[in-house]
Amino acid sequence: MLRYILRKALRALMTMFLVVTFTFLILRISGDPTEIMFPDDVPQEVKDAYRIAWGLDKPLHEQFIKYLVSIGHGDLGYSFRDSRPALDVVTERIPATLRLGLSAFALSVCMGVPLGLCAAFRRNTFLDRLATSVSVMGYSMPNFFLGILLILLFSLKLRLLPSSGSATPEHLIMPVITLGTATAGIVARFTRTAVLDVLGQPFVTAAKAKGLSTSGLIFGHVLPNAAIPVITILGLQLGAVIGGALVTETVFAWPGVGRLLVQAVNYRDLAVVQTIVLIISASMILCNLLVDTAYGWLDPRIRSERTTN
């Protein structure tokens, strides 16, 4: 088990290194970032000062090492718009995004898992078709369009809910629905497949033949076994939630990291963009590591299979 975790942790570190290399390369491939960032009428001295401040006058490998060291020290540069450290600008937006993201995630689990269970246990009935079509629709609906439709209906027509901002809990309702439904569709599909998979296993037939009651079968055998793939998918869906948050936060003017990123890209505030990319990647990688560990812990087969390979 320890070896399994170590392997996974090493993989995670490598991936993080890849992310850092990626941001560095992207930053440098663009040629001299000063030329892109500043308009033409900025005096040459300012550009030069910036170039030296970021170490752009040094050779590439030295720049990379300097870059790694500064990231290791938590120095991620200054935001142009706020003239504050980029890390501060980003971290103060994190709570809002967490509030939105976690609620949406909870909604998608609460909707997706029961929907998938219903579809699997009532296979090929009307309920199954309904659940399947709802999940396909949830997946196909672009969340910016869903958000706009919700605003049209609930804010402009019915005047029930506020269309933007984050002042009251009511402000949370529409963004959470927008963000949660797409993921719910995917979760429902995977739950359905996972449960059907387990239902086809010989041990379920054996348990049935033994005369086990339906509820005993479902709670004792089917759910624990179906839980493993579902948990994996949930871990992976966290990334989808973060990606969706970009759009959803912009539509509803939610003061989170996603909206900040869109604004930073628009204003070419590269330090902020880089900080957000690094923070989100780090949390995603950590999350995947946790899921992998949980997976290995729940399912001994995976653990041994991967270490022997």
Added chain:
Amino acid sequence: MNNASESAATAMTTPRSDASLFSPKHCGMNTEPDLSEDEDFHCKPPVRYPLLVVAGAVFLAVLFLCGLFAEQLAPAGYAAQDLAARLSPPVWLGGKSGLLGTDFLGRDILSRLLYAIRISLLVAFAGTLISCTLGTTLGFLAAHKKGWVDEFIMMLIDFQASMPFVLIALAILAFLGNSLGLFIAVMGLNGWERFARFTRGLARSASARGYVNAVRVMGASPLRIYFKHILPNIIGVLIVQFTLNFPSTVLLESSLSFLGLGIQPPLTSLGAMLGEGRNYLINAWWISVAPGAVIFCVTLSACILGDWLRDRLDPTLR
């Protein structure tokens, strides 16, 4: 080497491996109860075309034609302004001009929609094609080279799979600036890892098969083996992935364009139109609802089509 005998061997072996793709399980000869799939989809010998699948395919085909013949079909130019008829609702809602109304510059929405369909489908199609080619090539490379090349490609796959791709795309567009070419290239990075993973796995299991050994012994080059012999045998899975990757690229393109970071004016795409219309929701909802509905229908049709194809063509399903 000896081309005649090689092609004879191909003729002998390829049908057999084709047949194994559509194993008895997929043709209704399966005696075990198969609980995992909709057997009424594919286990009856004559192919059934469910109404929804046909509708989706027809819709996509019509949309492709609309995009292709946008100039001929559009009642007005996509940039033609008529400031006297700004924000006019659709004719059937009592508006003055345009079947779908006009936008904040008095441009005809229907015409803009047709041109937007062209750009959106073009970008998504080109992006998916690039991602398919890239993924397949890297997958073959990983299957062929093994060792550290394989490890490195697997690491790239893991990296791509563990990151929300919107983030990567935004970072690239932020740092490198935006142009149509770069934008399509970025779309081409979306989902390559799925193609690569499938190709790698299938190519590895295929290279242990008899027909691959046969052509290899006859001295066929690796390129020939992979692209002429293995590729036709795994093309079903790739087509399925293609159909499933397409809607996700459409969504990505429209999300980025919606945020104003994708297709730039004067060009327009479905997402960009929606983004423009967002500021006029209160008095001109039709600007954003029309392109939104089209995006929804495109992704829905492609998803339905992809699911159906997967049930029919994907041998990795039980």
